[in-house]
Amino acid sequence: MAQTESGSFQAEWNDPGLTHRQVRLTLIGVMFAMFLASLDQTIVATAIPRIMADLDGFDRVTWVSSAYIVASTSVVLITGAVSDVYGRKWLFVGGISIFLIGSVLAASSQSMNALIIFRGIQGLGGGMIMALSFVTIGDLFPPAERAKYQGIIAAMFGISSVLGPTLGGVITDQFSWEWIFLVNIPLGIPIILLFIRLFPNAKKGGPKRKIDAGGAVLIVMAIVPALLGLSWGGNQYEWSHPVVLGSLAFGAFMVVIFALYETRVADPILPLAVFKNRVVGIALFVILLTGFAMFGGIFFVPLLFQGVLGASPTASGSFLTPMMLGIVFGAAISGQVLSRTGGHYRVQGILGLSIMGLGTFMLSRVSAETTHSYALISAVVMGFGLGTSFPLYTIAIQNGVPQQFLGIATSSAQFFRSVGGAIGLAVFGSYMVRRFKDGMTQNLPSEASEYVPPQLLDQITGNPNALLSPEASDNLT
Structure with a gap:
């Protein structure tokens, strides 16, 4: 059943019986759907500092991505x-529709809490899109051909990620951050129409299974409290606070209940x-780790360039582009190599993780x-290592x-991958807020009181969000 290290493909495949035209159009639709969902993950990154300045939510900022x-x-x-059980077509259409509704609502947000809620609605649709995009490749192509097409889908993720930060920075600088959500509408509606008209609705063969709604509820009850505890720790509460410990403990308890x-x-x-x-188990564990690193990199690299190196939103988006190009090339190369060598997962996996x-x-x-050049090279190296993992471990699981x-x-x-990303955002966000506040208190020059108004000085030391405001930056330079 599984693909072996020696390269012999033994996985099952049921030919969906589609014409070449159907396969081609389905693949194109899946590519653009993936583009839509992944664009929104990164287009927000360079707008985060401006969103924080407008909505005043430094301590909750990671939840703009974590909610999604x-x-x-x-x-x-x-x-x-x-x-x-029921096929992919109408789930795809429904997922994109939910995503677009969430986009419109997010653009209308008047507070950080509202934005977080509406990003959650976007996430429901985005999760459906992401899941079905990769699954569909396994339907369309036999095991020996999946690697290169999974590489294409992963590269599509990288391409949209390349455009996302730069586009987000330009839109934020030239218009406003609300438009980074509204830009989804002209992209999503044509995809919905394409899927309704052309996407095949072939139902899956094999034994029919019931939907485990109870398991879905239990896993949500495990994830949400654990992530709340991670987000609150070091921000609203100390890590030893009963609210944090109770959330983490309840999340762990629900994991056990879910498993039983x-x-x-x-x-x-x-x-x-x-x-x-064994290959599937190892692949899932590595995917968890790479999700931790990937979402942390995409979300915090723009903050690194803006907050540490002093770049504007547009410039920080441009600086993130090389990292995403590394992901694109890493994914494309990994998929092609895997397809040609017949599935030597171990060598490629070790090499990719080492580079990351x-x-x-x-x-x-x-x-x-x-220097900016050192930071750019570092981002490219990390991105290339991440990119090699995208098709590799998905293929190992599918086969x-x-x-x-x-x-x-x-x-x-x-x-x-999503669980790893959520944990990464929570952990990195908690660490960033703590280090930011402590660093400002310890390292702000004593002479600052002579040049900075007392009210603004209190804002800076008590709420680092002030430094991300354009007006504050102008006053300090």
Whole structure:
């Protein structure tokens, strides 16, 4: 059933019986759907400082992305399970529609709390899009051909990510941050029309399974409290505060309940058969780690360039572009190499993780005295290492499970990546806020009181959000 290290493909594949035209148009639709969802993940990155200045929510800023990730994580598994039974078409259409509704609402936000809620609605649609994009490749192509097409989909993610930060910076500088959400509308409506007209609605073969709604509820009850605890720790509350400890403990408790429940239902949302394959288990664990690094890099690199190196939103978007280009080339090269060599996962996996680790270490050394060229090279190295992982581990999972579990298995990959990303954002965000506040208190020159109004000085030391305001920056320069 699984693809071996020696390269022999043994995974199942049920030919969907589509014409060449249907396959081609379906692939094009999936590519643009992935473009839409992934563009919104990164277009926000360079607008975050301006959003914080307008909505005054420094301590909750990571939830602008975390809300999206938590919501998408909560829906991705059930999307995969439902699509295995009822097909992909109308789930795709519904996911894009929900995403667009969330975009309009996010653009109308008048507070940070409202923006977080509406980003959650976007996340529900985005999670459906992400899950179904990767699953559909497993439907359209046999195991030996999946790697290069998964590489294309992953590269599509990278291309939109390349455009996202720069586009977000330009829109924020020239218009306002609200338009980074409204730009989704002219992109999404044509995709909906294309899917309604041309996307095949072939239902999946094999035994029919019930939808494990109970498992979906339990996993959400485990994820949300844990992420709230991670976000609150070091921000609203100390890590030792009962609210933080209670949230983390309840999340861990619900994970245990979820695991026990899944062993007792006939059609679990996370079938144990998926994890019995050693390659699949290792792949999911690595995907969790790469999600941790990926979302942390995409979200905090623009803050690094703006807050540490003094770049504008537009410039910070341009600086993030090389990192995303590294992801594009890493994904494309990895997919092609995997397809030609027949699936030597171990060598490619070790090499990719080593490159990603090197880039992450290089970025950790960036300071106010660091040259822009060093920071750019560090981002490229990290991006290339991340890119190599995108097609690699998805293919390992798809080629390691029966066709009847293709949707839920592929969705599991997206689930673990999202969980890793949510944890990464919470951990990095908590650390950033703590270090930012402590650093401002300790390192602000004593002479500052002679040049900075007392009220603004109190804002800077008590609320670093003030430094991200354009007016504050002008007063300090």
